[in-house]
Amino acid sequence: MSLLRLTFLGTSAAQPTLHRNLSGLAVKVDTDLLLFDCGEGSQRQMVRFGTGFTVDAVFFTHFHADHYLGIIGFLRTLGMMGREHAIHLYGPPPARRLLHQAVHLGLESMSFPIEIHEVKDGDVVPRNGYSVQVVGVDHRINALAYALVEDGRPGRFHLEKAKELGVPPGPSFGKLQKGEAVTLEDGRTVRPEDVLGPARAGRKLVISGDTRPCAAVVRAAKDADLLVHESTFSDDEQARALETHHSTAREAGRVAREAGVHRLVLTHLSSRHDTEPAKLLAQAREEYKGPLEVAYDGFTLELPLRD
Known part of the structure; x- marks a missing residue:
């Protein structure tokens, strides 16, 4: 595979703001299109930012409402577009129960198959040329991170x-x-x-979901090309971060440093930092010295192939 492009559909925590939608991330992997979480309004963001709707699979980090309620309208939009082939939905338990309720909300029947898969820490979802690895994290409810890992590539041809x-x-x-x-x-x-020269490692993208900083994410993100980590709070909101099992920007930077990641993007911002994320950026920067950005809705980046 060659193309690995991320488009942030929503970067706000808990509630939408004028500038930020609820959680959603579209990842284009060659011809595949994946969604990681699908907060309310995600489908409108997909139109706005031009990601297209040919989604192959949706991976939910957990089932707090701001991370999955957008799937209801999204699936109905796919039906109105005439979709016929299956879509796969992945998430931690109780994915089958909650997603079944969401899929069958209302009177309309779906015109295409919907396959619901419950996944847990250590599971691997094989894809064409890459895999999605499942990582258990530390949140108030059953929650996951995901590592998208590209297959290794042959060495350079001499x-x-x-x-x-x-x-x-x-x-x-x-x-x-x-x-x-x-x-x-x-x-x-x-x-x-x-x-051929020595074999070359594939790229690795890690998406933390909602979590306290935890060893599982550090392990999963070792030498990752990119870590997308939640940074809901700043230093002066540490008590709130502990109470709600979220991370501060500083803690996200520490995870990135310990994992040795090549690039860090902060997302899932409290509304307190909606239009002024500079404090979060500065606090993460004190822990992590590599390339670092705060995501915004519509932020798009591509990960280059490894040499």
Whole structure:
């Protein structure tokens, strides 16, 4: 896979504001489109920011209302668009009960299959060229983080070395790059390791969901290309963070530092920091020295391939 693009649909905690919608993140993975959480109004944000509606799966971090009630209208919009193929919904228990209620709210029947999957810490959802790994976190209710992990890629193809070995340009080059051996006209066999450099690691994206800073997220985010971590509160709201099992921006920065992530994006802001997130940014910066941003609705970024 080559494209890995994130579009933040909603970056507010608990309640929408004039500037920020409720939680929602669209992730484009080559031809796949995934949603992580689907707060109220997410479908309007998808129109506004041009993500499209060809969603393959929705991953819910937990079932506080601000993270999942938008799925009701979203599914009905898909039906009105004539969708016929299945959509997959993933989340922690009680996903089956709550999502079944949401799916069947109202009198309209769905025109396409809806597959509901309950997942738990340690589960892995395989996808084409990547997987979504499930991580248990520390929140007031059963809650998850998700790590999107790209499959490893072959090493760089050394064109001159292939020519020296007599490999003809064309399909043989492609076979070697895919890890297949090639037999030449003179009977010699050229193997991938003869013309490829060391294998390259795939990219890793980690989405914390709502959580206190916890070791599970640090482990999951080790060497991640990007950590998207909730930062609901500032230092002077530490007591509130403990009470509600959320994180401060400083704590999010500490998680990023301990995990050695390459980039940190803060999201899920309390309305207190709606239009003035500079305090959160500064406090996270004291803990984490790498690339750091506070997300806003419509914020879009792409993760480049690893060298």
